Structures are given as C-alpha cells and as structure tokens.
Amino acid sequence: MKYIQSKLFEPIPNVNTGKSYRAIRHEIVRKKQINNSNEVHHPTEKITQAKSILNEICGWGDLSILELFAGHGNMTRIYADYGEVLAFEYNKKVYKNLIENTSDLMLVKCENVNSYIEFHKLIALKCKFDVIDLDPYGFPNRFLPDIFLLIKNGILFLTMPKPYVNILNGITATHLTAYFGMHNPPLEIIIEKIVTYGLCHWRKVELISCIDCGSIWRMAFNVQRVKATEYTGVRNR
Numbered sequence: 001m002k003y004i005q006s007k008l009f010e011p012i013p014n015v016n017t018g019k020s021y022r023a024i025r026h027e028i029v030r031k032k033q034i035n036n037s038n039e040v041h042h043p044t045e046k047i048t049q050a051k052s053i054l055n056e057i058c059g060w061g062d063l064s065i066l067e068l069f070a071g072h073g074n075m076t077r078i079y080a081d082y083g084e085v086l087a088f089e090y091n092k093k094v095y096k097n098l099i100e101n102t103s104d105l106m107l108v109k110c111e112n113v114n115s116y117i118e119f120h121k122l123i124a125l126k127c128k129f130d131v132i133d134l135d136p137y138g139f140p141n142r143f144l145p146d147i148f149l150l151i152k153n154g155i156l157f158l159t160m161p162k163p164y165v166n167i168l169n170g171i172t173a174t175h176l177t178a179y180f181g182m183h184n185p186p187l188e189i190i191i192e193k194i195v196t197y198g199l200c201h202w203r204k205v206e207l208i209s210c211i212d213c214g215s216i217w218r219m220a221f222n223v224q225r226v227k228a229t230e231y232t233g234v235r236n237r
C-alpha cells in the first residue's frame with residue numbers, strides 16, 4: 001500500500017527536459033508570482049468580493065484589518081478605505097514595493113515579518129481584528145484553528161488552492177490528510193472542516209461567499225464568538 005501511495009505522487013519526467021511536469025509547471029507559476037501577474041493574484045475577483053462584503057458591514061465604523069500576506073498591496077489599498085490595516089509581507093523585495101505602493105495611506109502599517117510566526121505573537125498579545133485576510137501562495141492549513149482566536153466577530157477572507165488542480169507531492173498530501181481527513185478534499189469537506197475548526201475556539205463560522213478563481217477558491221467567512229453553554233445548550237454546574 002505504501003509503495004502504491006508513493007508511486008501515486010511520483011513526478012513523471014518530461015522526455016525532452018528531464019524535468020517532471022510538476023517541476024516545469026511550478027517554475028512557470030513561480031515566475032508569474034514573482035512578476036505579480038494578475039493571473040495568479042486574481043485582483044478583480046478578490047476586490048469585488050471584499051468590497052461587496054465590507055460595504056455591508058462598514059456600519060460598524062472603523063474596522064481593524066489584518067492582512068497576513070499583503071504582497072504588493074493590491075488588497076491593502078482597498079482595505080485602507082475601511083479602517084486601519086496591519087499588513088505583513090516576508091519577501092524583502094516585495095515588501096519594498098508594498099511600502100512604496102501604500103506610502104500615501106495614513107492608516108496602513110506594514111511589517112516585514114514571517115506571518116507563520118507573527119500570528120502566534122498577535123495571539124499572545126490577545127489582539128483582535130474585525131477582518132483578517134489569509135492569502136498565502138500555498139495552503140492556509142497551518143493557521144487553523146488558531147486564526148479564529150484573532151477574531152471575535154468579523155470576517156475571514158481565505159484563499160484555498162484547489163487540491164485536485166495542484167499535483168500533490170507526498171508531503172502536501174499528508175498535510176492535507178492531517179487537516180482535512182483526506183489527501184484530496186473536495187470543497188464541501190474543506191468548508192465543513194473550516195467551520196469545525198472555528199468551533200475549536202467557540203466561533204460560529206459561516207461561509208458567506210466563495211469565488212472560483214481557476215486554481216484557487218477565494219472564500220469569505222462570517223465569524224462570531226459564541227458562548228459554549230448557549231451554543232451547545234449544555235449548562236455548566
């Protein structure tokens with residue numbers, strides 16, 4: 001069984017280049033990511049979705065927004081219309097662009113940090129945000145379930161690569177199984193699991209929007225803190 005599993009994820013080499021199809025495709029996508037190509041960032045879809053949701057809740061007043069993977073600032077500029085933005089970007093060159101692209105925005109604070117580490121610091125400081133944007137290039141698994149500790153009531157925008165579009169290697173397959181119970185989870189299971197991860201920290205999580213952007217889904221969840229006793233109908237003695 002182990003042998004069959006490892007064969008399933010083995011790259012098939014290309015006869016001309018000697019590189020596997022996966023390696024070639026990865027190189028092409030990486031180039032597009034480095035060049036900030038719209039093809040991999042989907043700015044129009046993300047901006048339209050965010051605006052339609054944030055316009056509805058802006059009655060809350062000034063929002064506090066955490067953007068964990070800000071890139072060159074496509075979304076940062078949009079979020080700045082709705083409140084204060086804390087924007088993280090790890091890549092030094094991209095961070096420089098982010099600073100330039102947002103230099104005119106008083107309510108934006110950018111930090112050149114590793115979000116995988118920094119979000120734990122925010123949790124330790126008991127920070128809370130109205131809106132969190134989780135837009136890594138890969139799977140956002142490692143932020144689950146603790147990302148919900150950073151929202152009491154608010155919105156989580158989350159980018160999820162489609163597992164079946166990506167050619168999974170054994171590491172990713174194992175990681176997806178750890179988080180979603182199967183190496184190739186369909187959308188329904190991913191949503192169900194994210195909702196369940198919310199309950200780990202007593203957050204009621206509801207999907208309010210999911211846009212199909214080719215190789216990724218861009219989702220928005222409404223997050224609401226609930227009292228365990230009220231939610232379960234169980235009284236503590």
Ligand SMILES: C[S@@+](CC[C@H](N)C(=O)[O-])C[C@H]1O[C@@H](n2cnc3c(N)ncnc32)[C@H](O)[C@@H]1O
Nearest residue numbers: 069070071074075089090091114115135136137
């Ligand atoms: C999908 S892009 C973000 C696009 C951006 N949200 C937008 O809409 O324009 C992901 C970004 O995360 C950055 N990144 C990668 N690893 C990171 C990390 N550990 N911490 C913070 N940023 C990281 C990459 O350099 C890249 O710019």
